[in-house]
Every structure is written in C-alpha cells, then in structure tokens.
Amino acid sequence: MLKTTAGAAVLALGLAFSAGAMAQETLKIGVILPYSGPFADAANQLQAGIDLYLAEHGNEVAGRTIEIIKRDTGGPAPDVARRLAQELVVRDNVDILAGFALTPEALGAAEIATEAQKLMVVMNAATSIVTEQSPYIVRTGVTIPQLNYSFGGWAYEQGIREVYTLVADYGPGIDAEASFAKGFTEAGGTIVGADRTPVANPDFSAFVQRVADASPEAVYIFVPGGAQPAAIGKALADRGIAPPDFKVLAQGELTHPEAMESMGETARGIITTFHYTLERDDPLNAAYVEGYTSANNGRKPDLFSIGGYDGMHLIFEALKATNGDTSGDALVEAAKGMAWDSPRGPMSIDPETRDVVQTVYIREVQEVDGELQNVILEEIPAVKDPLHGVAK
Amino acid sequence: MISQITIVLFDGFAFGMLLFLLSVGLSVTLGMMNFINLAHGAFGMFGGYVAVTAMRQLGLPFLAALPLAFIAMALASVVIERSLFRRLYKAGELNQVLFTIGLVFVAAAVATFTFGTVQQVIILPDWLRGSVELWGIRFGIYRAFIILVALLVTALLVFGLERTRLGAQIRAAVDNQRMAQGLGLDVERVFAVTFALGSGLAGLGGALAVEIVGLSPSFGFQMLVYVLIVVSVGGLGSITGSFVGAALLGIGDVAGKYFWPEIGSFLIYLLLVSILLVRPLGLFGKR
Numbered sequence: 125m126l127k128t129t130a131g132a133a134v135l136a137l138g139l140a141f142s143a144g145a146m147a148q149e150t151l152k153i154g155v156i157l158p159y160s161g162p163f164a165d166a167a168n169q170l171q172a173g174i175d176l177y178l179a180e181h182g183n184e185v186a187g188r189t190i191e192i193i194k195r196d197t198g199g200p201a202p203d204v205a206r207r208l209a210q211e212l213v214v215r216d217n218v219d220i221l222a223g224f225a226l227t228p229e230a231l232g233a234a235e236i237a238t239e240a241q242k243l244m245v246v247m248n249a250a251t252s253i254v255t256e257q258s259p260y261i262v263r264t265g266v267t268i269p270q271l272n273y274s275f276g277g278w279a280y281e282q283g284i285r286e287v288y289t290l291v292a293d294y295g296p297g298i299d300a301e302a303s304f305a306k307g308f309t310e311a312g313g314t315i316v317g318a319d320r321t322p323v324a325n326p327d328f329s330a331f332v333q334r335v336a337d338a339s340p341e342a343v344y345i346f347v348p349g350g351a352q353p354a355a356i357g358k359a360l361a362d363r364g365i366a367p368p369d370f371k372v373l374a375q376g377e378l379t380h381p382e383a384m385e386s387m388g389e390t391a392r393g394i395i396t397t398f399h400y401t402l403e404r405d406d407p408l409n410a411a412y413v414e415g416y417t418s419a420n421n422g423r424k425p426d427l428f429s430i431g432g433y434d435g436m437h438l439i440f441e442a443l444k445a446t447n448g449d450t451s452g453d454a455l456v457e458a459a460k461g462m463a464w465d466s467p468r469g470p471m472s473i474d475p476e477t478r479d480v481v482q483t484v485y486i487r488e489v490q491e492v493d494g495e496l497q498n499v500i501l502e503e504i505p506a507v508k509d510p511l512h513g514v515a516k
Numbered sequence: 517m518i519s520q521i522t523i524v525l526f527d528g529f530a531f532g533m534l535l536f537l538l539s540v541g542l543s544v545t546l547g548m549m550n551f552i553n554l555a556h557g558a559f560g561m562f563g564g565y566v567a568v569t570a571m572r573q574l575g576l577p578f579l580a581a582l583p584l585a586f587i588a589m590a591l592a593s594v595v596i597e598r599s600l601f602r603r604l605y606k607a608g609e610l611n612q613v614l615f616t617i618g619l620v621f622v623a624a625a626v627a628t629f630t631f632g633t634v635q636q637v638i639i640l641p642d643w644l645r646g647s648v649e650l651w652g653i654r655f656g657i658y659r660a661f662i663i664l665v666a667l668l669v670t671a672l673l674v675f676g677l678e679r680t681r682l683g684a685q686i687r688a689a690v691d692n693q694r695m696a697q698g699l700g701l702d703v704e705r706v707f708a709v710t711f712a713l714g715s716g717l718a719g720l721g722g723a724l725a726v727e728i729v730g731l732s733p734s735f736g737f738q739m740l741v742y743v744l745i746v747v748s749v750g751g752l753g754s755i756t757g758s759f760v761g762a763a764l765l766g767i768g769d770v771a772g773k774y775f776w777p778e779i780g781s782f783l784i785y786l787l788l789v790s791i792l793l794v795r796p797l798g799l800f801g802k803r
Contacts, residue, residue: 162734165633322781324738326729329527329656330773330780337520351635351730358727362647362656386637386727388645423634 151188151450153439154212155223156205156233159196165350166225166428167196170247172420173432174222177440180415185440186448193218202232209233213240219450220245222435225428227251227295234258243442243455247435248428251295252511255479260452262459262478264438264471265431266399267509268296269303271375272346274484274504275397276307284342284371286316288335290356291346293320300346300375303510316340325352328359336363342371345378349426353378354386357394367393376400379489379498381424391489391496400430400468401485403497412467434466438473470505477512519653524774525767530659532766533666534728537721538739539746540673540758541714547753548690548710551601552609554616556718557743558623558736563589563719564726565627568636578641582665582723589719590712597711620736627733636731662724666759669717673755686710690753745788751801761799 155174157167174192183190193216195208205224212218213236221237222245224230230249234257237244246254248265255261279287287308291297297320305315317338321331335343343365347356357378360366376398377383384391402413402424412433416425425433438459443450445458456478463472471482484507487498542556563585570581600619604612644661647654677683688696689706697703722735729738742765750761765784772783791799 160628164628164734165635165732168633319777325781326738326742327527327531327770329531329659330524330770331777333520333523333527333774334777350732354635354637355728355730359656362654362659364647364654382635382637385639386635388639390646421632423632 149187149189150191151185151220151443151448152191152193152216152218153220153222154193154195154209154216154218156195156197156208156212156221156229157223157225158199158201158229159194161198162350163199163225166248167223169423169426169428170223170225170432172416172423173247173425173429173434174436176412176416176419176429177433177436179419181436181440186443186446188443188448188450197229200226200228202228204232205229206232206236209236213242218242220439220455222439223247223432224249227254230254230261231257234261237261237452241452243439243450243452243459245435245439247431251299252509255477256512259478260456262438262456262473263480264435264473265480266427266482267479267511268299268346268375269511270480270482270507270509271397271399271484272300272304273307273510274507275373275486276304276309276313277311278397278486278502278504279308279342279344279371279373280311280313282371284313284373286314286340287342287344287373288317288319288338288340289315289344290319290321290331290335291344292323292325292348292352294323296348297323297346301344304344304346304373306510321347323348326355328352328356329362332356332359332363332365335360336365342373345372345374347374347377349377349380353380353383357383357387357390361387361390366390371395373397376427376487376498379487380426384489384496388496392491394489395501396487396489396498398427398485398487398498399482400425400427401487401498401500402426403492404469404485404500406467406469408465409467430466430468434464434468434471437464437466438462469503472506474508477509479509479512481506481508483507519651520774523653523655524771526655527659528767528770529763530656530662530766531728531770532763533663534721534725535742535746535766536666536759536762537662537669537724538718539721539743539750539762540669540755541717541721542743543747543750543752543754543758544673544717545711545714546747547751548686549605549707551605552612552616553601554613554740554744555619555623555736556715557738557740558620559589559593559715559718560722560725560739560743561623561627561731561733561735562592563722564731564735565631565636566719567723568638568726568731571638578638578644582720585723586716586720589722590716593712593715594708596715597708601711620740623736624733627735631733633733636726638726638731640727658727662728665720665724669720670755670759677755682706682709745784747798749788749791749798751795751798754798754800757798757800 159167197204224246225248227249237260238258246263291301372394376396442455442458446454460475469483484504486502490499566588567581567585570576746762750757769784773780
C-alpha cells in the first residue's frame with residue numbers, strides 16, 4: 125500500500141515536472157475553421173497552407189515547439205466559433221488563435237481574443253470590419269474593398285462607362301458591390317443595374333437574362349467559390365454575354381482552377397481582380413506552388429492556402445521578434461508594420477489598422493502555351509483597405 | 517418581350533426537368549413503399565461521382581457515363597435496401613427520417629474521404645456546349661439535352677407502368693399489398709426492383725446535374741430541399757404529378773427571379789405553400 129502510494133507520488137511528481145518542462149517549450153496555436161459543412165473545402169485549403177509552412181520551416185521557433193490544435197465549427201457558426209475560442213483559451217491554454225475563414229466566425233471569436241489578450245490571426249475572413257473588432261486581430265488574407273475599389277477605377281480607365289453588377293446576396297457580396305460601384309462611379313462611370321443572387325443559388329439563367337436585357341457594356345460579378353463560378357460563367361456564355369463583345373469583370377473566385385476547367389473556352393477574356401495569382405511568374409511563387417501541389421495530390425493552392433501560409437509566416441516572425449514572448453500585446457506590436465515577400469508578392473501589415481496591405485493584380489484569362497490562364501494585365505502596389513477610418 | 521418570356525420559360529422548364537429527374541425516383545418509391553428515404557439526394561451525389569470517375573479515370577464518353585451512373589446506383593441500392601432499409605419498413609416514420617438523414621451525413625463523410633472536398637468537374641463533349649440561335653433567341657444546348665432526357669424517361673416510365681407486366685405488378689402491389697400477395701405476387705421482389713429503379717433514376721439525375729449545380733460532398737443536402745418540394749407538390753407515387761410539379765416549380769423559380777429578383781428566391785416556397793393549401797396531397801396525390 126505504502127509502496128503504491130509512494131510510486132503514485134513519484135509518478136505524479138514526474139508528470140507534473142514533465143508538464144512544466146513542456147509548458148516552457150510548447151507553444152499552442154488554436155486553429156478555428158469550418159472543417160466540415162459547406163465551407164469544408166475552404167478550411168482544408170487554408171489548413172494545407174498552414175501545414176506547408178510548417179513542413180518548410182519546421183515546427184520550432186524562438187526556442188518553442190509549435191503545436192497546432194484544430195477545432196471545427198461546421199459553420200458558418202459564429203456562436204460555435206466563440207465557444208471554441210473560449211475553450212481553447214481556458215481549457216487548452218493556447219497562446220495564439222488563428223484560422224477564421226468566415227467573417228461571422230471571426231466576429232464571434234473577436235471578443236474572446238480581447239478578453240484573453242491573445243493574438244488572433246485572421247487568415248481569410250474578408251469583410252472590412254473584422255480587424256476593427258479587437259485590438260489583437262491581425263489579418264493576413266485580403267479585404268474585399270481592397271480588391272474592388274481600385275478595380276472600379278481601373279475599369280473606367282479602360283474606357284468602360286456602364287456596368288451592371290450581379291453579386292451574391294450576403295455580406296461579402298454586398299461589400300464587393302458597394303466598393304466596386306464606389307470606385308467606378310467616383311471615376312465617372314454609371315451603374316446601370318444591380319441584382320443580388322441568393323447565396324445558395326443553383327441556377328443563374330434568370331439573372332443572366334436580366335443582364336442581357338439591359339445590354340450594358342460590362343457586367344461585374346461576385347459569387348462565392350465552389351460550384352457557382354462555373355455555373356454563372358457558363359450561363360453568361362449561353363446568353364452571348366461573353367468577351368470580346370461584352371466585358372465580364374469579377375473578383376478572382378470566378379476564374380479559380382476548377383471553374384476554369386469546367387468553363388473551358390467560355391472563360392477566355394474574363395477580367396478579374398485578385399491578390400493571389402497562381403501563374404504569377406516569380407521564383408517564390410513557383411517554389412510555393414510546386415511544394416503545395418506535391419503535398420496535396422496535385423491540388424493547386426488558392427486564396428485560402430496563401431492566407432494560411434502567410435498567417436503562419438506572421439506568427440513565426442512575430443515570435444522571433446519577441447524572442448518567444450507570447451503575450452498578445454507583444455505579438456501585436458511585433459506584427460504592426462511587418463513587411464515581407466510572400467508568394468503572392470510584397471505585403472505588409474498596416475501599423476494603424478493591423479490589416480493587410482498588398483499588391484492587387486488585375487488579370488485576364490488568355491491562352492498561354494495552349495492553356496487558359498489568368499494573365500496579369502496590371503499590378504496596383506501597396507493597396508490598403510479603403511473603408512477603414514471612413515465613417516460608415 | 518415575347519422572346520424574353522420564351523427564354524425564361526425554356527430555362528425554367530429545363531431546370532424543372534433536372535429537378536424532375538432527381539426526384540421522380542423518390543416519388544415512386546415513397547408512394548409505393550411508404551418509406552421515407554431522405555438519402556435520395558445522396559443517391560444522386562453517388563451517381564454524380566460515378567459519372568465523374570468514369571470520365572476522368574476510365575476515359576469514358578459522357579453519354580456512356582450516364583447509363584453507368586444509373587446502373588451503379590441501382591445495384592448499390594439493392595445492397596442498401598437488403599442490408600439497411602428492409603429493417604425499417606415496419607418502423608415508424610420518425611425512425612425512417614432519422615436513419616436516412618443520418619445516412620446523408622455518412623455519405624458526405626465518405627465522399628469527403630474518397631474524393632476530397634474539391635468541386636468536381638465534368639467536361640462535356642463539344643456538341644453539348646454553348647448555345648444555338650433560333651428566331652433570334654439563344655437556347656443552351658445542354659439544357660435542351662436535359663429536357664430531351666427527361667421527356668424520354670417520362671415516356672419510358674409511363675409506358676412501363678401502364679403497358680408492361682412488371683408495371684401491372686407494381687400497380688397491384690401499391691393499390692392493395694395484401695391482395696397482391698394473396699394472388700401469389702412476390703411483393704418483396706417487386707419492391708426491390710422498384711427501389712432499384714427509383715435509385716437508379718436519382719443516380720442519372722445526379723450525373724446530369726453536375727454540369728449545372730456542381731458536385732461536392734454537400735450535394736446530398738443541397739438538393740434534398742428541392743427534391744422534397746417537387747415530391748410534395750406533385751403528390752406521392754404519381755409520375756405525372758412529379759413531372760407537372762417539377763415543371764411548375766422550375767418555371768416558377770426562374771420566372772420569379774427574372775421578374776422580381778428581390779423576392780425571386782422565395783417564390784418557389786410561396787408556390788409550395790399555396791399549392792399544398794389548396795391540395796394537401798399535392799397536385800396528383802392519391803393518398
């Protein structure tokens with residue numbers, strides 16, 4: 125009896141000791157993403173970006189070993205994201221919160237980051253307001269107004285005077301419509317019609333017919349990724365709304381690799397605005413695409429992947445700067461103003477807004493070596509989100 | 517204006533026919549066996565993945581992949597019916613609903629594990645792509661093809677049920693199961709064949725739907741709502757009902773979105789409610 129008690133005591137002491145030693149070394153990052161449900165693909169692509177960065181750089185930084193703890197929201201589920209963030213902080217003692225593919229989930233977890241004073245790296249959620257929800261939020265993805273405001277101005281410069289907008293009827297779509305229209309009308313253009321499609325819309329023929337009736341010079345489109353880009357692209361082509369007679373403008377989701385494959389010839393001439401271009405000729409990007417496709421059975425990286433990849437880069441560099449100090453204040457301070465070269469191009473974190481500043485690429489689908497690709501027409505460097513600090 | 521109404525009718529009818537192909541199987545099996553199979557949309561997903569795999573891995577042409585999707589799902593459904601569903605025929609409706617909705621989750625997980633979460637793509641042959649211009653109106657070729665297939669399936673089903681021996685057996689089994697058994701009909705076998713036919717049609721519908729609505733592991737959930745709406749509007753067990761209901765909903769959906777885009781997406785539900793208020797059993801429901 126005495127023996128067992130003594131044994132147990134020694135064992136308990138040993139456990140306590142090793143746990144203490146672990147705590148000094150291990151650094152926990154809680155990643156909150158919708159790994160299951162309708163946005164599972166986005167979550168998996170983002171996670172693959174995180175995994176690739178860890179595979180390339182090892183999981184040790186500033187004398188600490190990185191441990192990733194994944195939590196699935198199954199969402200869009202802001203309340204679940206909030207609960208998971210709380211559990212990660214309280215129960216799992218994570219040092220950093222990361223992930224956040226969807227705006228509502230980022231908004232749900234923001235308050236927890238503030239209360240717990242933990243760095244929260246938003247790797248995708250793309251509406252402007254996200255970074256304003258907590259002083260501990262830093263974003264490494266993109267903001268929708270950042271892409272579309274300059275795009276609107278660019279469209280006018282190309283001689284386009286009338287645009288019909290067609291966007292998905294939810295936060296990001298409405299953001300895209302507003303910021304494109306703002307850029308375009310400020311330059312002098314006219315929006316001749318604006319329709320919004322249901323978020324889960326299987327069939328676009330009716331909306332596309334409305335655009336055809338108005339016969340504008342150009343149509344601007346925002347749809348979520350997944351099945352909709354190819355569906356709307358083909359519906360446009362069936363109505364004869366296709367380049368070169370019509371200009372089709374959109375945010376980059378419309379011409380992601382699977383959508384291009386499905387659209388085939390009908391994708392030719394579509395002009396999109398995006399912050400990450402798969403085919404961009406750049407050694408960093410080439411190595412990144414190579415590493416990503418070989419690690420993911422030939423699947424190509426997308427905007428979620430690059431958000432995750434650069435999010436990890438930010439965490440690593442911030443930890444190096446603080447020498448392994450994981451307090452939220454120190455890490456946010458280190459992140460402010462940080463600048464680096466990413467596979468997407470040069471990017472930095474705005475010290476004022478903690479939001480991402482990056483190059484916006486205007487691309488057109490053209491044939492290169494017998495394959496359709498997004499060919500960069502114009503690079504607009506160091507674009508900030510135009511809505512921060514604007515009284516809304 | 518005439519040309520716009522024509523094209524809206526055409527597009528709506530094509531979308532309706534796609535819904536018809538996806539849901540007619542459920543209407544037949546539900547009306548016959550009183551078995552509520554909410555996994556019907558997942559059966560469509562299975563057919564879609566069969567077609568995609570056949571075209572990608574085996575290099576089969578699209579026209580060969582369609583019957584393959586039908587046959588593969590029909591055979592798979594025999595296994596599912598024997599091993600899982602048969603136990604639930606006598607169970608309550610709630611058990612059937614819970615079990616089959618659970619099956620949709622399982623199917624989604626299996627699809628994710630096997631094919632990943634990525635959107636699958638079907639590359640149509642050139643002659644099905646693009647559009648053709650008649651009287652100054654551009655008609656999508658693939659949509660016309662879907663209408664053609666749906667009309668063909670309807671003709672075969674109506675003819676099969678009205679004119680063949682199996683059709684007579686099915687109608688007998690539906691009308692009065694005990695009497696049919698008393699006359700020496702093997703009702704179990706008739707049910708198995710019917711279930712395979714309905715499921716095969718779901719597989720075919722799924723394969724045809726990929727080009728229009730895409731294909732990912734959540735397909736079974738996405739299409740379930742539409743399928744149930746068509747079945748409840750058309751009435752159980754009625755092929756004509758499914759046809760008319762699907763056409764009405766497809767045209768209502770597209771026309772609604774065209775004329776009133778602000779409320780367009782609700783119109784399909786308004787139609788559903790108003791039809792069921794007037795005819796609780798659906799347009800052609802018998803029971």
